[in-house]
Amino acid sequence: MNRHEFKQKVIDYAHSIGIDEIGFTHAEPFHELREKLVDYHANGYASGFEKGTIDERTDPKLSLDSAQSIISIAVGYPNRLPDAPKSRKGERRGLFARASWGVDYHTLLNCRLEKLEAYISSLDPSIEMKSMVDTGVMSDREVARRSGLGYIGKNGFVINPNLGTYSYLGEMLTSYPFPPDEELIDSCGDCNLCVDRCPTGALVGNGQLNSQKCISYLTQTKGFLPDEYRGKIGNRLYGCDTCQQVCPRNKGINTDHHDDIVLEPEILKPELTGLLEISNREFKETYGHLAGVWRGKKPIQRNAIIALAHFKEEGAVDVLKSVAENDPRPVIKGTAYWAVGQIEGDGALDYINERFKMETDEAVRDEMLKGIQEVV
Known part of the structure; x- marks a missing residue:
């Protein structure tokens, strides 16, 4: 079996286990990303949640020294919540960002990557692999871009022709030299909606983000929310979808065919005062499966309080x-x-x-x- 036949087998299997998009790239260093990261840190844009050094984030071989290629995967997620409860006077509700709907995406993607690793091993046991989802040192978005899954828009998200920006990303370093895919050449053109509509001006253009001003980051911090942003977060309990909601490339897209992404309206749009009276045990049992609670109960409760002030x-x-x-x-x-x-x-x-x-x-x-x- 030649490399192209091997690659096609992997592609076909990936689609059979719920991977919507898959791409391949070489494992050479990400030189352009290095330059961006240097500027990113120099400008004070970093959130502090980033993993690894700049070297580790840009050189795949520091994660797997035998790496010859990288497989990038994308799984689309829903952006519409059927039967969502109404937020009304006396029963105000908050909202979790769409990336936190359903089971924690780390669990969802890792499950698919584990299956893909097992399949590749069944074809060739000598292949070494290392998978990552968000918490690894590699930049999921940059790997996806170079693998041909999409281009990076002005909102910093990978824009895929079929999934828009609403997709979970993960990657697998492999010692097998898969033929690389071509990068998708596209751009946002003159569209600047995401930059113009960002509530805090966190998007600085060309796909760059000042994480310190991003509502998605701010909702995950544990201290007092800075005064200048309290009037900006509205009823957001975790994350912010504004720059995705206004993106024209998301028009008509709603990926809702995955059985393991179960939407729970009452949990994803919870009543705010109930969040303030919930015990640690109840919170973990009710919300523990969501990616949006990885920082614990305190940020969610703080945001719920601010949301109640927002609603007066x-x-x-x-x-x-x-x-x-x-x-x-x-x-x-x-x-x-x-x-x-x-x-x-x-x-x-x-x-x-x-x-x-x-x-x-x-x-x-x-x-x-x-x-x-x-x-x-």
């Missing part, structure tokens, strides 16, 4: 006061006091002044004052 939800004030008075975590306590001030305005003055006398944490005290002094 008067019906949540009693719950917020209970959280403010009883939660031991300064970030949650302080944000709850801030939200009470935002919702009640002057009506919160007596309550905040009385509680202020009892509070000893300076960060919480600052939030209490901010809540009644500022209006988002």
